[in-house]
Amino acid sequence: MVRLLIVWVILSAIGIAGVLQINYPPYDQSIQGQDQATTLKLLTALATPVFLAVVMMVLYSAIFFRRTSRELVDGPPMLGNTPIQIAWVAISSILVLFLAVVGIATLSSENVAQLVGAPGRTIGGGQTGGGTTGEENKEIHVQVIAQQWYFTYRYADYGGVETTHLYLPVNHPVELHVTSLDIIHSFWAYQLGVKADANPGVDNIFHVTPQKTGSFQVRCSELCGLWHGHMVDSEGQVVNQSDFDTWIAQQQKDFETIAKAVPSYAPYYFPLPLTKGS
Amino acid sequence: MIRRLSFVGAAVVIVVIALVAFVGLFMLRQPGPLEGTTTTLHLETVAAVGQALEWPRPNDPHPDWVGYLPTTTWTVPANSTIQVQIDQEDGATGLRNPFWGKVFGTEGGNMHVTFFDDKGNPQEGDMTSIDPTQAAHTFAIPDLGVFVPLLGVNPNAPAGSTNVITFSFKTKGPGHYRWQCFVPCAAKTIFGNGGPMQTIGYMGGTVIVV
Numbered sequence: 001m002v003r004l005l006i007v008w009v010i011l012s013a014i015g016i017a018g019v020l021q022i023n024y025p026p027y028d029q030s031i032q033g034q035d036q037a038t039t040l041k042l043l044t045a046l047a048t049p050v051f052l053a054v055v056m057m058v059l060y061s062a063i064f065f066r067r068t069s070r071e072l073v074d075g076p077p078m079l080g081n082t083p084i085q086i087a088w089v090a091i092s093s094i095l096v097l098f099l100a101v102v103g104i105a106t107l108s109s110e111n112v113a114q115l116v117g118a119p120g121r122t123i124g125g126g127q128t129g130g131g132t133t134g135e136e137n138k139e140i141h142v143q144v145i146a147q148q149w150y151f152t153y154r155y156a157d158y159g160g161v162e163t164t165h166l167y168l169p170v171n172h173p174v175e176l177h178v179t180s181l182d183i184i185h186s187f188w189a190y191q192l193g194v195k196a197d198a199n200p201g202v203d204n205i206f207h208v209t210p211q212k213t214g215s216f217q218v219r220c221s222e223l224c225g226l227w228h229g230h231m232v233d234s235e236g237q238v239v240n241q242s243d244f245d246t247w248i249a250q251q252q253k254d255f256e257t258i259a260k261a262v263p264s265y266a267p268y269y270f271p272l273p274l275t276k277g278s
Numbered sequence: 279m280i281r282r283l284s285f286v287g288a289a290v291v292i293v294v295i296a297l298v299a300f301v302g303l304f305m306l307r308q309p310g311p312l313e314g315t316t317t318t319l320h321l322e323t324v325a326a327v328g329q330a331l332e333w334p335r336p337n338d339p340h341p342d343w344v345g346y347l348p349t350t351t352w353t354v355p356a357n358s359t360i361q362v363q364i365d366q367e368d369g370a371t372g373l374r375n376p377f378w379g380k381v382f383g384t385e386g387g388n389m390h391v392t393f394f395d396d397k398g399n400p401q402e403g404d405m406t407s408i409d410p411t412q413a414a415h416t417f418a419i420p421d422l423g424v425f426v427p428l429l430g431v432n433p434n435a436p437a438g439s440t441n442v443i444t445f446s447f448k449t450k451g452p453g454h455y456r457w458q459c460f461v462p463c464a465a466k467t468i469f470g471n472g473g474p475m476q477t478i479g480y481m482g483g484t485v486i487v488v
Contacts, residue, residue: 145375147374147375147460148458148471148475149420149458150420150460152375152377162377164382164423164425181374181375182374182462182469182471183469183471225471225475225476226458226475226476226477226478226482227456227458227482230420230421230456233420254380255380257380257406257407258376258377258379258380258407258410261376261379261407261409261410262376262377262410263376
């Protein structure tokens with residue numbers, strides 16, 4: 001038994017050392033993504049000794065308690081072992097409770113909220129926002145609008161300008177407001193660690209702070225019709241502040257041609273009128 | 279004599295080898311991308327595919343469905359300019375997202391439209407956007423960044439009138455690119471998003487870039 005325990009400790013140490021070397025998704029392009037990757041690494045590291053114990057027990061039993069004769073007989077009666085029972089219940093409980101606390105803490109740090117109510121609330125200055133705020137660490141409000149089968153984005157702090165791609169400045173907190181124009185979609189910016197339901201009439205709020213420049217992919221993760229599999233945009237970008245300012249200025253200029261026809265920024269929309277297309 | 283024959287023989291062998299090599303290399307050569315070529319797409323958008331003016335499909339299983347004609351699978355060369363003419367026969371439905379009233383991704387960022395004004399008189403001009411409420415359909419290839427709203431035929435236009443929209447865009451490398459309509463134009467379906475909007479062959483299809 002002691003030898004088995006020693007083998008388990010050694011294998012666990014090797015296993016934990018191994019899983020700690022793995023780079024876990026969704027990696028570290030955003031602070032939230034890095035939190036998720038760290039949590040995943042912790043979960044895997046803690047699960048490794050448990051996994052190895054189970055595997056070792058199965059193999060040990062299969063080898064040392066295998067049937068030796070062809071005769072069908074019961075094994076020796078098991079009368080219970082109170083210390084072992086207390087130990088496994090206690091250890092399991094501690095592990096599960098610890099992981100629950102870690103998981104809740106990680107989720108809380110994502111600062112998720114979902115608002116359903118009367119439309120009309122404006123955020124970050126709404127349609128009349130004056131452009132670059134210039135204030136460090138002030139959250140940028142970006143509305144993600146899902147529709148069959150594309151995502152568009154409105155920057156509330158930049159006059160409500162709508163764009164076809166999502167650009168975010170690095171090291172700048174962003175408040176994403178996810179909604180839909182027609183049916184249920186799901187906004188999934190995998191590398192940023194954000195996955196949020198997009199429902200008509202709902203303002204689903206997520207926070208993200210990109211910390212590395214580079215591209216990221218946005219895709220729909222809710223089966224949403226004919227072209228769901230193509231509802232992908234690989235041109236999402238995390239850029240530095242000056243590049244973002246240049247880009248958003250160009251977007252605002254381009255938007256001028258359609259700005260008057262686009263309604264004022266609202267927290268969410270409904271697929272009205274029902275008779276559209278009839 | 280033998281010396282001369284040897285020279286001739288050697289020359290013949292060299293010529294034959296050269297010919298075989300030339301033909302062989304020609305046969306093995308892979309076609310490259312058609313850089314700089316221009317292809318024309320001529321399309322028709324209609325309220326009911328069974329009653330189209332140019333390419334009617336009376337035997338279609340859904341003759342009363344809205345659709346693009348004559349086909350919804352278009353094969354075009356890679357890295358080329360595609361000139362598009364759309365004969366738009368349908369009336370306005372209106373965009374759910376008014377943002378798509380703007381033209382994206384065409385050469386020059388615009389389109390040329392011949393249409394009819396409120397008095398039923400023919401007009402034409404270059405446009406960078408249209409009134410989103412007057413959109414009948416859109417021609418959109420999202421992965422190529424092409425979004426073109428198609429102006430609906432004015433109800434005051436003479437019967438059988440057609441708006442003609444022309445523009446051009448550039449293709450990228452080979453691949454299959456989906457295209458779709460962003461106007462919820464499927465009549466008699468909830469929110470206009472059913473039927474022909476969810477069926478390839480009507481308001482969606484594939485651009486095959488080769």
